[in-house]
Amino acid sequence: MPATFKNYMIHKGGLTLQEFDQLTDSLQVKKVNKDHIFLREGEICEHSFFVESGLLRSFTIDESGKEHIIQFAPENWFVSDRSSIFFNEPSDFFIEAIEDSTVVFIHKDFMIKATELSSRFMEYNEKLLQNNIRHIQKRVNLLLSASAESRYLNFIQLYPDLLLRVPQWMIASYLGITPESLSRVRKDLASKNFK
Amino acid sequence: MTTKNVSKILTPPPAHFVGDGFRVHNFIPSEMNMQRMNPFVMMDYNSKHYFSPSNTPRGVGVHPHKGFETVTIAYKGSVAHHDSSGNSGVINEGDVQWMTAGSGVLHKEYHEEEFSKAGGDFQMVQLWVNLSAKDKKSKPKYQAITHEQIAKVNLPENKGVVEVIAGEYENVKGTAFTFSPIHLLNARISKGANVPFTFPENYNTALLVIEGGVKINNTENASVNQFVLFKNEGEAFNIEATEDSIVLVLSGEPINEPIAARGPFVMNTNEELSQAIQEFNLGKFGYLED
Numbered sequence: 174m175p176a177t178f179k180n181y182m183i184h185k186g187g188l189t190l191q192e193f194d195q196l197t198d199s200l201q202v203k204k205v206n207k208d209h210i211f212l213r214e215g216e217i218c219e220h221s222f223f224v225e226s227g228l229l230r231s232f233t234i235d236e237s238g239k240e241h242i243i244q245f246a247p248e249n250w251f252v253s254d255r256s257s258i259f260f261n262e263p264s265d266f267f268i269e270a271i272e273d274s275t276v277v278f279i280h281k282d283f284m285i286k287a288t289e290l291s292s293r294f295m296e297y298n299e300k301l302l303q304n305n306i307r308h309i310q311k312r313v314n315l316l317l318s319a320s321a322e323s324r325y326l327n328f329i330q331l332y333p334d335l336l337l338r339v340p341q342w343m344i345a346s347y348l349g350i351t352p353e354s355l356s357r358v359r360k361d362l363a364s365k366n367f368k
Numbered sequence: 369m370t371t372k373n374v375s376k377i378l379t380p381p382p383a384h385f386v387g388d389g390f391r392v393h394n395f396i397p398s399e400m401n402m403q404r405m406n407p408f409v410m411m412d413y414n415s416k417h418y419f420s421p422s423n424t425p426r427g428v429g430v431h432p433h434k435g436f437e438t439v440t441i442a443y444k445g446s447v448a449h450h451d452s453s454g455n456s457g458v459i460n461e462g463d464v465q466w467m468t469a470g471s472g473v474l475h476k477e478y479h480e481e482e483f484s485k486a487g488g489d490f491q492m493v494q495l496w497v498n499l500s501a502k503d504k505k506s507k508p509k510y511q512a513i514t515h516e517q518i519a520k521v522n523l524p525e526n527k528g529v530v531e532v533i534a535g536e537y538e539n540v541k542g543t544a545f546t547f548s549p550i551h552l553l554n555a556r557i558s559k560g561a562n563v564p565f566t567f568p569e570n571y572n573t574a575l576l577v578i579e580g581g582v583k584i585n586n587t588e589n590a591s592v593n594q595f596v597l598f599k600n601e602g603e604a605f606n607i608e609a610t611e612d613s614i615v616l617v618l619s620g621e622p623i624n625e626p627i628a629a630r631g632p633f634v635m636n637t638n639e640e641l642s643q644a645i646q647e648f649n650l651g652k653f654g655y656l657e658d
Contacts (some may be wrong), residue, residue, distance in 0.1 A: 329649040333642065336649055337431075337631050341658075356657075363651030367452070 175202055175225045177249065178277045187293030195290065199283035204275050211268040211276075212254060218264050220278045221253035222246070227274020228338060231266045232346075242347040245271075245332055245339070255305070271339060316349050324348045325358045369566065372573065372602035374588045378595040380415060387428030389479050390492070391417045395576075395595045402498075402627050402634075405572045405597070407548055407620045409436065409627065409634055410496035413576060415593045416444060419479065421487035427478030430656045432648045433469035435504040435634040437497040439544075439552070440465045441533070441616065443578055445490035446480035452654030455510055462515030464533050466544045470499065470506040472644070472653040493576065493616060495552075500623050501636050503547045511544050518554075519543050528557035528609075535619070537565075550620040555607070557615070562608040565617060573598040573619040580613025 174197060182188045188196075202225070205211075212218050214234065222229060229246040231254070243266060246252035257264040258281050270276075287294045315324050328348060329336065336344065345355040380393035392412035396402065402409040419426065425448070440447065442459045449465070450456040452474035459465045460480075467475070479490070499506070519532040521540050534542035535551030542552065549571075555563055559580075567573050574597045575584075581591045585605050590596045598605065607615060628635045633644040647653065 329646065333645050333649065334631070337645070359651055360655045361651075363452075363653075363655035366651045367654040368652065 174200065175275065175277065177225050178202075178223050181223070181249065182287075186287070186297045188287060188291055192287070192290050192294075196283055196286055199280040199286065201278040201280075202275065203278060205270050205273070207270055207273050209270040209274075211270070212264055213267055214265060215263045216257075217261060218254040218257035219281055221251050221255075221258070221281075221284070222268065223277040223279060224248055224250050224252070225275040225277060227270060227276070228272040228335075229268060229270050229274060229276070230343070231268045233265055234267065240346055241349075242343055245335060245347065247332065247335065247338075251301075255302075271343070321348065321350045321354050322358050322361065324350065325355065325362075369604045370602040371585060372567070372569070372598050372605045374584055374605075375597045375599045377588065377590050378597065380413065380593045380595070383415070383417075386412065387426070387477075389419075389426030389428060389477070390414050390494075391490075392494075393593070397629075399595070400597070402629060403622070405574060405618075405620075406622045406627070407498040407550065408495055408572065408574075408618055409498045409629065410494075411576075411595075412494045413593070413595075414490060414492045414494075416489050416491040419445070419484075419487055419490050422479075422484050425478040425481055425484040428476060429658045430474055430476045431632055432472060432474050432653050433467075433632045434472040434644045434647070434653070435640075436469055436499050437547075438465075438467045438469060439493075439495040439497055439533075440467075440477075441493045441495075441554070443491040443493070443614065445488060445492065446483040447477050447492070448480045449475055449477045450656065451475040451508070452656045453508060457510070457512050459512075460514070462518075464511075464513040464518065464544070466511040466513065466534075468499075468506060468509045468547075470504065470508050472647060473508040474648075474653045474656045476656060476658070491578070493578075495618070496634065497546070497550065497620075498623050498627070498634060499547055501625055504635065506547070513543050517543055523557065523561060523563065526558070527561035528555065528563075530555050530563065548621055548623055551618070553617040555613070555615045555617060557607075557609045557613050559609050559611050559613075562606055564604060564606045565619075566604045567619040568621070569603055570600055571619045571621050572600065573617075575607070575618070576616045578614040578616055580609060580611040580615075582607040582613055582615055583610055584608075 224246050231243045233241050254264040342352050345352040383391050392414050396411040447459045521530045521538045531554040532542040533552040534544040630641050
């Protein structure tokens with residue numbers, strides 16, 4: 174088991190070493206290549222994915238074949254379709270590796286068992302869920318009401334190094350703007366900030 | 369003067385593509401950490417590779433650099449470059465481009481249009497030369513050094529020439545300005561030539577066999593595309609060409625500062641790295657169209 178996930182679960186998730194060791198049957202670590210698909214639309218999601226190294230994204234494909242990026246998951250991030258897991262219903266999303274990645278596959282049983290074992294983990298999971306809701310609410314609000322520039326400024330706070338790692342069209346897709354509009358925002362910022 | 373012996377001879381690691389125009393073997397930092405050859409903190413070697421004709425030039429799109437210098441030495445083929453300050457130029461066979469990224473620059477590098485259309489052999493070295501904390505703040509600049517401009521030392525008996533890109537060889541000063549003491553030499557030597565080199569003991573020293581093959585200190589053989597790392601003991605070594613050869617010799621005084629590197633940034637601390645990334649995100653290095 175890679176050290177990062179284990180440390181994360183012990184230091185942030187509140188599990189003891191003994192509790193963690195009881196749960197490892199529900200965990201698998203896989204090295205995957207770029208373009209590996211973890212989840213397809215229509216499948217029922219059974220895992221959460223923790224990124225040890227590399228980069229994943231979740232996205233949808235609309236009727237015209239256009240991709241819309243919901244989330245990026247770089248190192249130390251989780252990505253999943255929680256509602257597909259919880260309600261046992263087909264997912265609307267795809268999850269895919271954008272870089273060669275090392276990923277911890279966390280089976281849904283892990284969460285159930287960890288919650289039974291540890292009240293501290295239950296609190297942590299509750300907090301994670303609340304965080305997630307806060308993030309999604311902010312994101313919906315930004316997409317509905319914010320200018321392209323403030324969406325971009327928000328993005329670089331959340332994901333500082335992604336501009337170096339992913340093509341522009343993916344960032345534009347995440348921001349809900351055209352690649353041309355993203356170029357314009359970056360050009361305007363450069364004309365203000367370039368010395 | 370004591371002999372500087374070979375520490376190890378490395379065969380090139382498997383090549384990977386940088387963009388679609390550079391097929392490189394990374395010797396530094398893949399084969400040794402960044403401090404081992406500091407101030408040379410990165411070396412990508414595009415061993416001789418044939419690129420088929422292409423109407424769309426291959427290369428690497430817009431990317432930033434900060435905190436160091438890139439040195440591109442062209443042995444075969446031509447590269448065109450553009451940057452966010454409006455500079456552009458072409459590095460042709462035999463030329464050297466010494467770019468100080470310093471406080472931050474955006475640039476892109478592509479095969480030069482005519483070369484791309486015709487196709488041909490491509491062979492280059494790109495080095496990243498570290499800068500000390502105070503010099504990391506310096507303004508970006510270029511030294512475009514053509515093959516004619518490079519200082520040269522002719523070897524006796526027409527055995528070849530040592531091009532002094534930077535530093536010094538046999539009292540001839542190198543062409544490039546450097547922020548810290550660096551010797552960067554291209555020895556183009558004929559079979560049988562025996563060429564002496566002397567560098568201070570503490571300087572990190574290595575050579576790369578670009579063409580041909582050499583025998584070092586009359587004992588160790590290095591063949592084409594091999595990288596020879598020297599020990600930090602002794603000062604003098606010699607290379608004897610076992611066939612007509614081109615050898616890149618590099619030696620530099622280590623910059624005794626911590627290195628924090630991520631992607632295209634080489635700084636001293638992680639805080640500075642995060643700051644560099646946000647400067648890039650916020651357009652502080654300017655703007656350049658892909």
